[in-house]
Amino acid sequence: MSKTVVVTGAAGFIGRWVTEELLDRGYEVRGLDDLSNGSRRNVEAFADDPHFELTVGDVRDQETVDRVVTEDTAACFHLGAKIDVQESLDDPESHFETNVTGTYNVLEACRETDTRVGLVGTCMVYDVADSDGGIDENHPTKPASPYAGSKLAAEDLAEGYYHGYDLPIVILRPFNTYGPFQKSDMAGGVVSIFTRRDLEGDTLKIFGEGTQTRDLLYATDCARFIVDATFSDDVLGEVLNAGTGEDISINDLAELVASDGTDIKHVEHHHPQSEVQKLKCDPSKANELLGWEPKVSLKEGVQNLREWMQERDEFGSQR
Template structure:
């Protein structure tokens, strides 16, 4: 299969690329390197079945490129990913996440693609009344980022209705693993890992009881690759473990893996922080045959090992 991965130089996108190449597919990446890096693609460049183009997804040249490449499937992960930046600059967020998605869909249509696999976020659920969030939970966007992800989802539906462009939406919980940047606010695992491996202080916001659903990046890459092959039918699936992990426990596991002191500092909770989150993975199992396979301790040890190898 020929697959285009937008945002393929990023944290999750580069794992999707590696997994597609390992399965023998031909892979094309468009990325403007605004937060991603070609360092994440060093193995891909050696594969002989990999093509990279540095380009903003909103660039008018995207259509011609996709017509030339003719990908059967487009995995669309390029995005403005920071909730806080979306609040500070909602126009930029909408331009990248909504306008950018419209550009990717137009190019996919021009290039004759069969399907789009889209990366959405659990942010679309706002403060969910039921945890783990069921597959059919109502959405409640409480940030421009959540609104732009939902807007992009609506564009996917409209292109399917108008042009028959198939899609699957994958709604991602908190993804962690090797290559995640500690610069992004989404990456609490990366932030703790960097600090604990380097022997630097760490801070928990609130009393440490806030929970998140941490899912390992290789498992997410499996879901993207699985969704490339299947018929999407315009369905959306939550991808997480269904398990809630407190900030305090997360810190302890990473400190243990890093052989560091498990003594975080505490700071007041941040405005707008969600107290708890986890999503029900059962519908993804029923619809995609996907299950998260990596136990949290195992995934966090692999992340610490990767961070150590970068320091050598």
Template sequence: MALNILLTGGAGFIGRWVAKRLLKDGHSVWILDDLSNGRESNIEEFYNEPNLKSFIRGSIMDESLLTDVFETNRFDICYHLGASINVQDSIDDPRTTFNNDTVGTFYILEQCRRHDVKVVFMSTCMVYDRCTEEAGITEEHPTKPASPYAGAKISAENMVLSYNYAYGLPTVVIRPFNTYGPFQKTGGEGGVVAIFINNKLAGKELSIYGDGMQTRDLLYVEDCARFVVEAGYSDKVDGQIVNAGLGRDIAIKELALLIVQNEELIRHVEHIHPQSEIQKLLCNSDKAYRLLGWKPEITLEEGLLRTEKWIKDSGWT
């Protein structure tokens, strides 16, 4: 059944892949993005798609705009990906992150409550405390708001779940682990994979914070988008928190070596905000498989090859 879908943050890195998947599945999609993180060029290839109903350049902080969008259109699902996503920025300027990630989410929730629209809320693995179990981090793992970004996301998560409990609104909190792939920014705001590959292609050194032994569970973006979309389709995850990751972690030092293949091109630098560092992140996605039948399909090695080829071919920065 074709659905009407509002996608906030749809011009962002993960958002554009979610948009692509939704359009491929035959749904009508409205994208709302203020382009503070996203780029309109990310979604230009969809402009000739008849099911892309509108690109609305605007902010989730604009309540009158949201009111107009929700009253003018009838949505079945709101995939809420719009957010401030940079950990370091959140430490330097917590107000902006809190407003966008917590207050903005509240504004979305209020519209979805009034119009009975399911909410899929994009959270983050950065809400978790470090991994201490060999089986990886499950949804019951302790949280630790080590940055205002994580704190704002946990606050928003609780509001999202409260709307399920208090109003019976279908809502789900999803926590993808560190996502990478084509269309991720390669500059300071980008992810570690994109930055490392871009530096390699530019003949620059790869800088690692601290000793580089901190680990990340790296999820290829198309696997992530498939997870995001499936969480909207299924009522089995309503009222739930669900993780998604590769189920394999790698030390940042090892990742750099895997990408550049030369230890001499790797240098260690002092961490800007060491207090926000999570030493070990390893995802347990059993719940996603149990409830959604989702599991990752792209290995880290394959994902790195695809990402490098894309950055090289596109001249992306």
């Protein structure tokens, strides 16, 4: 089996962790990223690694995708996407073009080369959970933003390629992922935003009542899940969730992150209609089929992120 793989969105937050996981396993990684959301800083640790090559290009361009996905490609990890809920509400076209048309281009390149695909989706496609039980893969979908809608459309397209062309594909829905290299401005994740603001002595601002919950998955656990699932023949054609199986309210998360003396304040939500109230993963399918389970606790993960931010200028901000 070839040891060459492609990672789209390689310079993004999760993409760089997938890249590191693959390099650690001895793969030759061809990264593709247009750097609109990702950053060269995210992959600077691999700059001198002869097994890593970054192509700056756009998944919306078929010729660019065809240049990186070739006959010797063992797998394509497709993470290249627009991921900002607020931006998708303001500019839905950009999310459609990147997340749907871009995915079509990747699937076509993989179909031509018979390359297996790990399509990384999002837990934001799910409908509101109405009980304390976790969300499994059979839970109803109800995208609450153009971002979530475009990601679900990309999944449906990929499923069509699996059934229509026998293209080896797995659809992956990690829950809210956090950790080093995640943006910590308003385009980032809540854990990174809270941690950065706490380190700077700023008020932690909670949108709405703060009762909304999230299942928070550490970056290395997410990357291991994506790599394990993509290479597993046992999950081809499946949808798989990844999460801890535990959720925490944003109010409780703020209390966990806040140092003594840090203020916490509730503010009006920009778009409350796009907020999923409860996100708690049922990861039992991934555990059963892959033997995968998360290793990093929330407390440990937050401490890792805090230490990483303290070691970097601007507390890890990538603005």
